[in-house]
Amino acid sequence: MNTQTFIPISQPSITQLEIDYVTDALKSGWVSSLGEYITKFEEKFAAYCGTKYALTTANGTTGIHLALATYGIKPGDEVIVPDFTFIATANAVNYTGAKPVFVDIEEDTLCINPLEIEKAITEKTKAIIAVHLYGHPANMTAINQLAQQYNLIVMEDTAEAHGASINGQKVGSLSYCGIFSFYGNKIVTSGEGGMITTNDEEFYQKAKHLRDHAMSSSKRYWHDELGYNYRMTNMQAALGLAQLERIDEFIEKRQEIFNEYQKNLSDIPGLKLNFTAKWATNVYWLICLEIEGYTEIERNNLMDALKLKGIDTRPYFYPISDMPMYKNEQIYTPITHKVYQRGINLPCYFDLTDREIDYICSSIGNYLELNQFSAA
Ligand SMILES: Cc1ncc(COP(=O)(O)O)c(C=O)c1O
Secondary structure: OOOOOOEOOOOOOOOHHHHHHHHHHHHHOOOOOOOHHHHHHHHHHHHHHOOOEEEEEOOHHHHHHHHHHHHOOOOOOEEEEEOOOOHHHHHHHHHOOOEEEEEOEOOOOOOEOHHHHHHHOOOOEEEEEEEOHHHOOOOHHHHHHHHHHHOOEEEEEOOOOOOOEEOOEEOOOOOOEEEEEOEOOOOOOOEOOEEEEEOOHHHHHHHHHHHEOOEOOOOOOOEOOOOOEOOOOHHHHHHHHHHHOOHHHHHHHHHHHHHHHHHHHOOOOOEEOOOOOOOEEOOOOOEEEEEOOOOHHHHHHHHHHHHHOOEOOEEOOOOHHHOOOOOOOOOOOHHHHHHHHHEEEEOOOOOOOHHHHHHHHHHHHHHHHHOOOOOO
C-alpha cells in the first residue's frame, strides 16, 4: 500500500447488470414509482425472504414509520427498541407520536436482550422492534415468545441484515413484518430505498394505500385518511433488482472477508470480532472489532491512526438514550454503554481484497504494539 491508499468502509458493487437494468428503466420512460421493475423487485424480494408480500418504500426509515402507522401505533403508546441501533429505529417511533422505550442489548450478539424487554413492558407497550444489528439476527425465538405472552406485535428492523437467518428462516419473515434499507452502504442497495415484508394481506394492502397518499382506489384524488408519499422509483427498483440477483455472491464474499480478518487478528489478545450465535446465520454487514478495556478516547485515537494509513473506519453507534432528544435519566443500559466505547467497524465490501485486509490488520497490530496494548 502507498501514500495514496484509501480503503473506504463500504462501497457498492456495480456491474453491467445494474447498468443494464437502470438504463432499461430510464429508456422505458417509467421514471417515477410505477413500472415493471417495482413489481419485479417486490415479487423477487418476497420470494427471497419467504414472505407472501413485499412493499417498496422510499428508504428504511419511511418503511419503519409506515409499518408502525399502518399497525396503528399512536400517541400514548410505547414501543420497545434497543438502545444500541441506528437512530432511525427510534425516530420512526417518534414520528407516530408514540414513545420509544430503550432496552439494553446482549453483550455478544449486540442485539436487544429479551430478558431486558420483559422488564420494560408496561400497560402502554404495543410493539417491540427487534433490530438485527451489523448482520446478526436478534433472538427472535425468545422475543416472539415474550410478545405472545404479553400480546404485543413484533417488527424486525432488518436494515443491516439482508439474507441473515435463524434455523434456515430468513429475517424479515420471523415476525409480523420486516423493514429493510437499501441505502448505498447496505448489503443490497438501490441508492436510497426500503422494503416492508409481511405475510399479512390486510396489513400489506393498508401499508400500500398509506404509502401512496391514501388515495382511494375507486375515486381518484379522493383521500380517505392521512397518507404519505413513501414510494420508491422504478429506476431505484431496477438497481435493487440487479443487486438482489447477486445477493448470494455478496453474502458469500462477506463471510470470506470475515474469515480473513479473523485469520489475521485472532492471535492478538484482547481483540474480539463479530460473534455468531449457534442458532444464527450472520451476514457480516460490517466487521465489528472490539478492543477489550478501551475507552471512547482510546478508540477514537485508534481510528485516527488508521485514517492516517488511509483506512476508513466508523465508531459503533452511540447509545440512543444519550442523544439530546431522547435523554432520559431513568434509562439504564450498562451493556450498551460499555460496548459502544470499545467498538469500531472495519471495511467490508464486495471488492475488498485479501491484500487490503492484511494491510488493515497489520496496521491495527502495529498500532496496538506501539501503544503497548496489554488488555485481557
Ligand atoms: C438499523 C437501521 N435501521 C434503520 C435504518 C434506516 O434506513 P434508511 O437509511 O434507508 O432510511 C438504517 C440505515 O442506515 C439502519 O442501519
